[in-house]
Amino acid sequence: MSKRIVHYINQFFGGIGGEEKADVRPEMREGVVGPGASLAQALGEDYEIVATIICGDNYFGENIDEAVAEIMEMVKKYEPDVFVAGPAFNAGRYGVACGTIAKAVAEQLEIPVLTGMYEENPGADMFRKDMLVVATPNSAAGMRKVVPVFTTLIKKLANGEEILGPAEEGYLERGIRVNYFAEERASTRAIEQLLRKVKGEEYHTDYPMPVFDRVDPCGAVTDVSKIKIAIVTSGGIVPQGNPDHIESSSATRYGIYDITGMDTMSPEDFMTVHGGYDRQFVLQDPNLVIPLDVLREMEKEGRIGELANYFVTTTGTGTSTGNAKAFGEEFSKKLLADGVDAVILTST
Amino acid sequence: MKLELGKIFIKDLQFGGETRVDGSTLIVCKEDVEKLVMEDERFLKVSVEIAKPGESTRITPVKDVIEPRVKVSGNGGIFPGVISKVDEVGQGRTHALVGANVVTVGRIVGFQEGVIDMSGPAAAYCPFSKTFNLCVVVEPREGLETHAYEEAARLAGLKVATYLGKAGREVEPDEVAVYETKPLLEQVALYPELPRIGYVHMLQSQGLLHDTYYYGVDAKKFIPTFMYPQEIMDGAIVSGNCVAPCDKVTTFHHLNNPVIEDLFKRHGKDLNFIGVILTNENVFLADKERCSDMTAKLAEFMGLDGVIITEEGYGNPDTDLMMNCRKITRHGVKVALITDEFPGKDGKSQSLADSVPEADLLLSCGQGNAMLHFPAMDRVIGMLDYIESQIGGSAGCIAEDGSFDAELQIIIASTIANGYNHLAAKGY
Amino acid sequence: MLRKRENILIITNNERVAERFGEGFQVELLAEYGEVLLRTRDALQTEYRLLTHPMSGSLKPNQTPFKTIILERVEKRGALDMNSIELIERAMAAYHKFYECREIPAWSERSREDFRTVDLSLMEPAIERL
Amino acid sequence: MVKEIERVGIPVVHMCTVVPISLTIGANRIIPAVGIPYPLGDPTLGEVESKKIRRNLVERALKALETPVSGQTVFED
Numbered sequence: 001m002s003k004r005i006v007h008y009i010n011q012f013f014g015g016i017g018g019e020e021k022a023d024v025r026p027e028m029r030e031g032v033v034g035p036g037a038s039l040a041q042a043l044g045e046d047y048e049i050v051a052t053i054i055c056g057d058n059y060f061g062e063n064i065d066e067a068v069a070e071i072m073e074m075v076k077k078y079e080p081d082v083f084v085a086g087p088a089f090n091a092g093r094y095g096v097a098c099g100t101i102a103k104a105v106a107e108q109l110e111i112p113v114l115t116g117m118y119e120e121n122p123g124a125d126m127f128r129k130d131m132l133v134v135a136t137p138n139s140a141a142g143m144r145k146v147v148p149v150f151t152t153l154i155k156k157l158a159n160g161e162e163i164l165g166p167a168e169e170g171y172l173e174r175g176i177r178v179n180y181f182a183e184e185r186a187s188t189r190a191i192e193q194l195l196r197k198v199k200g201e202e203y204h205t206d207y208p209m210p211v212f213d214r215v216d217p218c219g220a221v222t223d224v225s226k227i228k229i230a231i232v233t234s235g236g237i238v239p240q241g242n243p244d245h246i247e248s249s250s251a252t253r254y255g256i257y258d259i260t261g262m263d264t265m266s267p268e269d270f271m272t273v274h275g276g277y278d279r280q281f282v283l284q285d286p287n288l289v290i291p292l293d294v295l296r297e298m299e300k301e302g303r304i305g306e307l308a309n310y311f312v313t314t315t316g317t318g319t320s321t322g323n324a325k326a327f328g329e330e331f332s333k334k335l336l337a338d339g340v341d342a343v344i345l346t347s348t
Numbered sequence: 349m350k351l352e353l354g355k356i357f358i359k360d361l362q363f364g365g366e367t368r369v370d371g372s373t374l375i376v377c378k379e380d381v382e383k384l385v386m387e388d389e390r391f392l393k394v395s396v397e398i399a400k401p402g403e404s405t406r407i408t409p410v411k412d413v414i415e416p417r418v419k420v421s422g423n424g425g426i427f428p429g430v431i432s433k434v435d436e437v438g439q440g441r442t443h444a445l446v447g448a449n450v451v452t453v454g455r456i457v458g459f460q461e462g463v464i465d466m467s468g469p470a471a472a473y474c475p476f477s478k479t480f481n482l483c484v485v486v487e488p489r490e491g492l493e494t495h496a497y498e499e500a501a502r503l504a505g506l507k508v509a510t511y512l513g514k515a516g517r518e519v520e521p522d523e524v525a526v527y528e529t530k531p532l533l534e535q536v537a538l539y540p541e542l543p544r545i546g547y548v549h550m551l552q553s554q555g556l557l558h559d560t561y562y563y564g565v566d567a568k569k570f571i572p573t574f575m576y577p578q579e580i581m582d583g584a585i586v587s588g589n590c591v592a593p594c595d596k597v598t599t600f601h602h603l604n605n606p607v608i609e610d611l612f613k614r615h616g617k618d619l620n621f622i623g624v625i626l627t628n629e630n631v632f633l634a635d636k637e638r639c640s641d642m643t644a645k646l647a648e649f650m651g652l653d654g655v656i657i658t659e660e661g662y663g664n665p666d667t668d669l670m671m672n673c674r675k676i677t678r679h680g681v682k683v684a685l686i687t688d689e690f691p692g693k694d695g696k697s698q699s700l701a702d703s704v705p706e707a708d709l710l711l712s713c714g715q716g717n718a719m720l721h722f723p724a725m726d727r728v729i730g731m732l733d734y735i736e737s738q739i740g741g742s743a744g745c746i747a748e749d750g751s752f753d754a755e756l757q758i759i760i761a762s763t764i765a766n767g768y769n770h771l772a773a774k775g776y
Numbered sequence: 777m778l779r780k781r782e783n784i785l786i787i788t789n790n791e792r793v794a795e796r797f798g799e800g801f802q803v804e805l806l807a808e809y810g811e812v813l814l815r816t817r818d819a820l821q822t823e824y825r826l827l828t829h830p831m832s833g834s835l836k837p838n839q840t841p842f843k844t845i846i847l848e849r850v851e852k853r854g855a856l857d858m859n860s861i862e863l864i865e866r867a868m869a870a871y872h873k874f875y876e877c878r879e880i881p882a883w884s885e886r887s888r889e890d891f892r893t894v895d896l897s898l899m900e901p902a903i904e905r906l
Numbered sequence: 907m908v909k910e911i912e913r914v915g916i917p918v919v920h921m922c923t924v925v926p927i928s929l930t931i932g933a934n935r936i937i938p939a940v941g942i943p944y945p946l947g948d949p950t951l952g953e954v955e956s957k958k959i960r961r962n963l964v965e966r967a968l969k970a971l972e973t974p975v976s977g978q979t980v981f982e983d
Contacts (some may be wrong), residue, residue, distance in 0.1 A: 031873075038976035092918075162720050166774050176776040177691040177699055177715045181472075186607035186686050186711040187767030191545075191658050193709055194684035195619060198543045198654040206712035206772060207689065217934035218917035220974040232907065234943070260947045276554075278818040281944040286954075287960065288944045292694055294961040304968065316907075324931075328910025336914050342971050343911050344964070345933070348942050457890035494893050554833060556897035568901065591833065631832040631902050634861070663831030663870065667863065690836070692873040701870050702863075717877055739839050739886055742878040755877070767804055821942035855939065858926055 002048045003158040007036045008085040010094045014326045016056030022058035042151040057093040081158045087116030090138040095123025112157035128172045226340035230308035234316030235289035235348045236274025246276035254314035254327045264293040276317030350528040351578040353519030358447035361480035390500040392489045399481040404726035409461025411452040413598040416445040416513035422613040429564025432680035438578030442744040443516040453730040454486040462593020462760035470610045473762040479654035515767040520740040543653040553628035559588040572627040572642040577608045594716045594757040597660045606768040609657035644675035654682040658766040666702040677706040688763035689715040716757040788844035792892045812843045825857035830867035838874040842895040864895045908933045919967045935970040936980045
């Protein structure tokens with residue numbers, strides 16, 4: 001019996017349409033659709049793509065819980081040996097959708113999953129720790145190049161074979177530290193690499209320290225009395241009861257909450273869920289994190305032009321850079337659309 | 349300073365009437381060893397057993413491992429300030445019984461001592477699975493205070509190793525290695541064209557079961573200092589700690605420091621090995637600042653182009669490691685770090701407890717959280733009573749037949765952070 | 777450096793540390809290892825800095841039930857010691873990471889006493905120098 | 907998050923207590939805040955004083971927004 005594969009793709013690769021069709025709901029088709037054809041051909045006759053699920057990226061992004069539930073039902077029916085999503089190349093929303101659904105399948109159905117993305121796809125940082133993400137070029141023009149990488153990994157996953165390192169297999173490093181026996185002991189390797197470093201040659205570390213990218217500063221605002229300002233915080237301020245269940249640390253969600261008509265952050269209305277500090281002071285006075293009281297005064301005095309009628313919030317502590325980046329990318333679009341000219345970001 | 353190290357390769361270990369080396373066999377008089385250990389009134393009882401590579405034998409709980417050595421000529425004696433009188437060592441000739449070790453066994457405290465398997469999957473991770481081990485299993489008198497017992501066990505191992513070493517005094521070694529380091533100015537002038545490399549050796553020094561001794565001095569009581577690499581080969585440094593079995597630097601590993609050995613292999617060829625800076629790992633943050641300032645100052649003062657830094661233990665020492673790295677780098681000296689990793693259950697967490705951007709060259713000695721199955725063994729030297737509570741073990745991990753699953757951490761020196769092993773970790 | 781005794785705060789869950797140093801110093805005796813870290817974090821975020829490393833002892837946080845940390849009140853209120861804050865955050869991260877590997881076993885009283893002894897021995901030389 | 911906001915062209919001023927973290931996450935205009943459990947104000951000094959401190963901090967944040975910078979800049983008092 002051949003091994004069964006279910007393939008997830010978006011509306012574009014499914015041939016339904018581009019951005020204008022990004023809100024289509026999940027649908028399932030028997031057999032191969034779009035990029036699945038080249039995979040099926042390369043996989044040969046012992047493997048079969050039994051079904052293809054197509055979903056609009058916007059529908060997925062805006063209705064995550066429903067989309068995941070619907071797709072999960074479809075996948076279940078086919079009892080696949082491997083679930084493949086994408087590849088999403090450099091498409092951000094598609095990448096996040098592939099990662100989200102693949103993660104859900106892996107966790108809930110305990111089926112091996114595989115996806116593929118360009119390294120700078122925001123979905124890559126969000127999900128590379130959770131699954132195999134094949135490193136792809138930044139556009140679909142590179143599909144042919146990654147087909148063999150996909151097929152090798154699909155076969156290994158289907159048969160439960162050992163997955164080698166990222167360099168050998170062509171996936172994005174998951175950050176899992178795996179032991180092996182090196183040819184030379186560490187002292188010998190250290191001397192070799194140190195001499196390279198001393199000579200100014202290229203050298204190789206076994207354990208790269210985290211690196212941080214930078215962005216060039218935006219130009220200054222000429223006159224704050226003429227602009228619209230929004231407040232963003234990583235201080236975990238949420239409405240009483242935490243309606244969106246933002247986590248106290250390692251947040252996977254952020255919230256946008258209305259402050260229309262409020263002159264101050266009342267402790268009756270707001271609380272903090274942040275797990276990274278002693279909360280007693282902020283619980284009594286949330287203005288300590290969201291300075292609404294003074295910003296309202298300034299708005300009335302004309303010191304600032306206008307205050308946006310909401311604030312954006314999440315918890316900073318332990319939150320992965322991948323998640324923080326994805327949050328930022330998402331709400332920045334809203335800020336832009338709402339005509340926000342500058343942001344005051346507060347952290348504890 | 350010049351030391352000739354004569355290596356006598358030992359390929360078998362047997363009990364016999366008189367302690368001697370016969371060809372490549374070390375014959376040990378069991379009674380003499382027992383008598384020697386029992387001279388210390390703090391012990392209630394001792395048993396001496398032999399473990400050989402390939403046997404179905406498990407040794408646990410292990411405290412220290414010591415290679416027998418003897419001073420044939422030159423100043424001082426082995427383990428100065430501890431067994432021999434305080435006197436500078438590192439000159440002349442020393443003989444080592446390579447392939448034989450003394451292993452001290454017994455419960456010191458209920459958690460820190462590790463496991464050596466003489467065969468099976470765990471043997472691949474432990475250097476002492478491949479050596480002939482004379483196991484000295486000690487038991488203290490009732491009510492003996494922990495510090496006193498730790499000291500008694502430490503000394504027992506060193507005494508037995510010194511006693512065995514004497515059997516090699518008159519034996520013609522199979523191989524003689526010569527190690528020479530000249531005083532700073534001469535050494536620098538000897539190979540003016542080669543990069544000047546030093547070694548920053550961090551010694552565990554926090555308290556009970558976390559101490560190391562240099563000429564008998566508790567390492568937390570000294571400030572960073574210069575050491576000729578030859579001194580360490582005569583036992584100037586002895587281990588008094590059982591931090592976690594996997595990254596314990598045993599006295600064997602001090603005698604056979606891999607960084608020093610490997611630096612000498614390239615000494616005069618493509619580097620100029622200038623010497624060793626000894627420093628410590630203290631509890632006080634102010635001490636850490638002070639000592640890392642001083643190592644950086646010494647590295648600069650010695651005119652080094654590059655240093656290798658090794659640490660012992662996880663957590664707190666990572667902070668010393670990073671401070672040393674940052675400050676030495678800022679003094680214009682290039683740095684390579686050697687350490688082991690603890691990335692947690694799924695291998696995905698941060699491997700180290702501290703980090704600085706200057707730590708851009710780090711060589712891994714493997715990760716200690718990986719799980720391994722330890723099959724049952726026919727024979728146990730020591731006792732299995734503590735496996736569940738030993739580091740790397742867990743409640744209920746041991747089966748009735750004596751097999752168990754545990755983290756690599758439980759194996760003595762499996763991820764030792766001085767670079768002795770071939771085990772390494774990479775990103776998957 | 778001259779330290780004022782009244783500025784020293786010892787946070788511990790080791791009864792023997794409290795017994796030994798409770799007379800001369802301000803000691804907060806808590807129940808759990810995790811509470812010691814949490815209380816230390818809160819103290820560092822207001823008016824204290826670390827004198828000892830929060831991971832002193834090199835026993836991983838799931839390997840010993842006892843922890844003692846020594847802090848000093850900073851003279852200038854609000855002058856956060858960033859180094860202290862970073863160290864305690866890392867210690868808490870390590871604590872959670874290793875707890876995921878295995879929880880602290882139900883040690884025998886004899887082993888618990890050993891752990892108290894080791895923890896005390898780490899602190900004694902430090903405290904005696906204060 | 908700060909980088910993503912600036913990438914779309916909206917300037918950000920980051921008011922935070924732990925400046926080194928702000929530097930590592932890539933903020934370009936940084937205002938050091940009062941303390942971790944109370945970044946904007948000091949409730950131990952009473953409500954009125956606390957609010958005064960907050961107003962002062964926000965004033966500084968606005969000025970930072972009006973100040974051209976060429977790289978990561980910490981606006982001390």
